[in-house]
Amino acid sequence: MHTPDAAPPPLLKVTNLSWSVASTTILQSIDFSIKAGQFIGLLGPNGAGKSSLLRCLYRYSKPGSGEVAFAGQNIWQLSADEYAKQVAVVLQETPSQFNLSLYDVVSLGLTPHKSLFSSTTTTDKELILQAIEQVGLSHHCQQSFDSLSGGEKQRALIARSIVQGPKLLIMDEPTSHLDIKYQIQLMELAKSLNVTVLASFHDLNLAASMCDELLVLKKGRLVASGTPEQVITEKMLSDVFGVCAEVSLHPQSEQLDKVIPHITYFYGYQTGVTNGK
Amino acid sequence: MANNHSLAVVTALILAVVSIFIALSFGAAPSKFIDVYHSLIGQGHDSFIERIIWQLRMPRTLLAFLAGSGLAIAGLILQTVTRNPLADPYLFGISSGASFGVVCFITITGVSAGISMSAAAFVGSLVTMLLLVFIAGRAGRGQVETMLLAGVALSFLFSAFTSLLLYFSDPQAITAILFWTLGSFARAHWETLWLPALVILSCTAIMIGFRRQLNAMLLGDESAVTLGIPVQRFRLLMLILSSLITAVLVAMCGGIGFVGLMIPHIVRFFISQGTPSGLMMTALVGGTFMVWVDVLSRILLANQELPIGVITSAIGSVFFLSLLYFRKRES
Numbered sequence: 058m059h060t061p062d063a064a065p066p067p068l069l070k071v072t073n074l075s076w077s078v079a080s081t082t083i084l085q086s087i088d089f090s091i092k093a094g095q096f097i098g099l100l101g102p103n104g105a106g107k108s109s110l111l112r113c114l115y116r117y118s119k120p121g122s123g124e125v126a127f128a129g130q131n132i133w134q135l136s137a138d139e140y141a142k143q144v145a146v147v148l149q150e151t152p153s154q155f156n157l158s159l160y161d162v163v164s165l166g167l168t169p170h171k172s173l174f175s176s177t178t179t180t181d182k183e184l185i186l187q188a189i190e191q192v193g194l195s196h197h198c199q200q201s202f203d204s205l206s207g208g209e210k211q212r213a214l215i216a217r218s219i220v221q222g223p224k225l226l227i228m229d230e231p232t233s234h235l236d237i238k239y240q241i242q243l244m245e246l247a248k249s250l251n252v253t254v255l256a257s258f259h260d261l262n263l264a265a266s267m268c269d270e271l272l273v274l275k276k277g278r279l280v281a282s283g284t285p286e287q288v289i290t291e292k293m294l295s296d297v298f299g300v301c302a303e304v305s306l307h308p309q310s311e312q313l314d315k316v317i318p319h320i321t322y323f324y325g326y327q328t329g330v331t332n333g334k
Numbered sequence: 335m336a337n338n339h340s341l342a343v344v345t346a347l348i349l350a351v352v353s354i355f356i357a358l359s360f361g362a363a364p365s366k367f368i369d370v371y372h373s374l375i376g377q378g379h380d381s382f383i384e385r386i387i388w389q390l391r392m393p394r395t396l397l398a399f400l401a402g403s404g405l406a407i408a409g410l411i412l413q414t415v416t417r418n419p420l421a422d423p424y425l426f427g428i429s430s431g432a433s434f435g436v437v438c439f440i441t442i443t444g445v446s447a448g449i450s451m452s453a454a455a456f457v458g459s460l461v462t463m464l465l466l467v468f469i470a471g472r473a474g475r476g477q478v479e480t481m482l483l484a485g486v487a488l489s490f491l492f493s494a495f496t497s498l499l500l501y502f503s504d505p506q507a508i509t510a511i512l513f514w515t516l517g518s519f520a521r522a523h524w525e526t527l528w529l530p531a532l533v534i535l536s537c538t539a540i541m542i543g544f545r546r547q548l549n550a551m552l553l554g555d556e557s558a559v560t561l562g563i564p565v566q567r568f569r570l571l572m573l574i575l576s577s578l579i580t581a582v583l584v585a586m587c588g589g590i591g592f593v594g595l596m597i598p599h600i601v602r603f604f605i606s607q608g609t610p611s612g613l614m615m616t617a618l619v620g621g622t623f624m625v626w627v628d629v630l631s632r633i634l635l636a637n638q639e640l641p642i643g644v645i646t647s648a649i650g651s652v653f654f655l656s657l658l659y660f661r662k663r664e665s
Binding site (some may be wrong): 160 | 550557559563608610641649
């Protein structure tokens with residue numbers, strides 16, 4: 058890797074970010090940056106502050122101190138519309154009581170791009186249909202969003218973010234509640250979009266195989282970051298997640314020509330037979 | 335599929351126009367369709383019956399249409415921004431505020447008729463609306479819950495004041511109040527029709543402009559934020575617009591319950607509210623429904639007018655229950 062003299066600012070740069078709710082500190086002095094084109098995984102046990110951190114990044118929460126900069130600009134100095142054109146978000150669960158169709162939901166991606174009375178043009182419609190096709194849901198186009206399965210809903214939201222046309226896609230545990238097949242499918246779909254992705258993960262093995270770099274949170278602090286090989290270690294798993302495990306090389310590593318760590322967990326915490334290292 | 339939707343809107347529009355035309359021929363004085371046609375063409379100054387159609391029935395029917403579409407739109411918007419299928423314009427205490435204004439006015443002046451009574455109702459509902467907007471504006475994250483609960487609380491508060499004042503007033507005032515609360519289009523005149531028309535048309539236009547944002551609200555506040563919507567300010571704006579519609583209508587026609595709640599659901603049975611035509615359909619269906627309710631109120635009892643609110647609630651509930659029943663059987 059070589060750095061040219063005038064290196065562009067990182068796509069997203071978080072500096073000394075802290076956030077607290079009613080005097081409980083949730084996030085504390087977090088620093089990291091994301092280069093364009095990377096696929097970043099955010100890991101951490103329940104309550105570590107993954108969702109809170111992501112919320113600070115997509116402007117749902119305003120940090121108490123510190124700065125989040127997108128392409129060199131503080132995100133709170135951009136207008137809401139302007140920021141939504143750059144950053145799309147797929148959330149864990151999406152409530153919907155009323156009968157929006159899948160097409161309606163996907164077309165919401167146009168929202169930040171459209172002024173009040175502008176209509177949806179033929180080009181827009183093509184874009185929407187293309188996005189739906191790209192996530193493989195063309196046959197459900199007019200079906201109600203509520204009636205879709207969990208995996209289909211998440212794919213529909215990815216189609217929405219395709220229409221939104223962002224530079225950065227943030228995903229907050231998009232694969233929780235999904236069967237393993239759909240977890241893999243969804244993440245590979247996100248990877249195929251060729252945008253920068255920041256996603257929080259529950260499944261560490263999935264994160265290790267998908268991500269270029271990983272960030273690990275523990276109790277609101279960033280405790281590890283780097284390539285999966287650097288981050289996924291037996292020590293980290295024991296320190297942060299409190300489990301004994303063995304890290305080996307994933308059998309596909311050679312074939313894919315990259316180092317994919319693979320975690321094998323040990324069991325027997327109640328009876329004390331665990332003899333992990 | 336886009337063609338299907340515009341076809342539905344055009345059909346609804348034709349139905350609405352035909353309904354208004356037919357409604358004009360009903361009433362105490364016997365009239366035929368041809369009279370309606372003549373009075374519309376010649377502006378009806380020729381004969382007695384044409385004058386009745388043009389000067390009495392026409393403003394009344396138009397007011398009914400405006401009221402129906404206004405309340406339906408207001409209901410749809412409130413259900414959307416609170417994501418609560420039970421939200422309706424009257425849930426937020428606007429009509430109780432109006433009743434309170436009217437009762438105050440009657441108690442103080444002793445007058446129980448005329449345009450000043452509408453003005454009192456309007457002031458009453460505006461006061462409620464401002465209180466609600468003030469409370470919801472300070473709510474922050476839990477805005478939806480605060481809005482709904484504060485609305486219900488305000489509604490009870492003003493009802494209590496109204497009952498208290500009525501308890502000490504004379505029976506004549508009570509009758510006037512009762513009739514007013516039940517709703518009527520009898521006060522419709524060409525001279526005052528511009529106000530509801532202006533308010534409803536402009537508020538609806540703004541809402542149609544914001545249709546994408548409205549749909550985005552359905553997927554939750556957090557998701558709406560990520561699409562670039564200032565959620566809390568947007569919700570307040572929509573609350574103000576729908577309250578304005580309701581306040582104007584309550585002042586002109588009294589309390590007409592159930593339409594705002596029911597029509598959006600009926601339309602939603604058939605067409606996704608996310609489509610651009612969803613809002614138009616709701617307005618058209620609401621207006622057409624109210625035109626027919628007004629016809630019924632005039633012809634059900636000979637030489638007597640039934641209160642609108644009674645009919646909307648009665649027909650509305652039965653129709654709605656049967657829709658629910660048949661839909662359940664279908665699925």
